[in-house]
Amino acid sequence: QVHLQESGPGLVKPSETLSLTCTVSNGSITTHYWTWIRQPPGKGLEWIGYIYFIGNTNHNPSLKSRVTMSLDTSENQLSLKLTSVTAADTAVYYCARIEGDNSIVYWGQGTLVTVSS
Amino acid sequence: DVVMTQSPLSLPVTLGQPASISCRSSQSLVYGDGKTYLHWFQQRPGQSPRRLIYKVFNRDSGVPDRFSGSGSGTDFTLKISRVEAEDVGVYYCMQGAHWPYTFGQGTKLEIK
Numbered sequence: 001q002v003h004l005q006e007s008g009p010g011l012v013k014p015s016e017t018l019s020l021t022c023t024v025s026n027g028s029i030t031t032h033y034w035t036w037i038r039q040p041p042g043k044g045l046e047w048i049g050y051i052y053f054i055g056n057t058n059h060n061p062s063l064k065s066r067v068t069m070s071l072d073t074s075e076n077q078l079s080l081k082l083t084s085v086t087a088a089d090t091a092v093y094y095c096a097r098i099e100g101d102n103s104i105v106y107w108g109q110g111t112l113v114t115v116s117s
Numbered sequence: 118d119v120v121m122t123q124s125p126l127s128l129p130v131t132l133g134q135p136a137s138i139s140c141r142s143s144q145s146l147v148y149g150d151g152k153t154y155l156h157w158f159q160q161r162p163g164q165s166p167r168r169l170i171y172k173v174f175n176r177d178s179g180v181p182d183r184f185s186g187s188g189s190g191t192d193f194t195l196k197i198s199r200v201e202a203e204d205v206g207v208y209y210c211m212q213g214a215h216w217p218y219t220f221g222q223g224t225k226l227e228i229k
Contacts, residue, residue: 026180038217042219044209044222044223045166045209045211045220045223046220047217047218047220048217058216060217061217062118062217087135093208094165094166099147099171101152101154101156101171101172101213102148102213102214103154103168103171103172103211103213104155104166104168105168105177107165107166107167108165110165114123
């Protein structure tokens, strides 16, 4: 059973950079595409972007160019950086593994990131 | 972006009664392989989403057979034949055919 665990600061100041890491266990990050999805408190789910280990990445155009995703194959981790954050970026951030039909079976437990001074 | 519109957004149901959630997409969800990339998720309070149905009608392992999915083109439905207490939560449809992939707004199922 693949397990994903997000980690990172729970509080980020406006205009600063949100940085999260997701550690994957019981499975290699080289076998699938991976994604970050976020959910503002009490609201719905939004795809942030996806990444594959050979360097194929894409992000949601709604986030413009604020998103950077990367993989560390030696640590079996994926990471997310979101720059110039505002209160609108306050959300639970999930890392997840993308299946062949572009859906998700394996999710992390999610981590709440609050943007506030 | 493909807009996914769910209805109703709130669904109070009596235990043992059926429930139905509609999901409409703003364009066809047929992927390059000819399959329809429409999936359903359940999110119980305080939990991560859980996939219930993939590619319209395929039920995931461990999902009770009271859950079923149907539809085609741009019109899809999730049905629960007899609602149980453990079904309380928010249900989302999601399209994986066109990037950015998108979810519906969610339908909150509660027990009446």
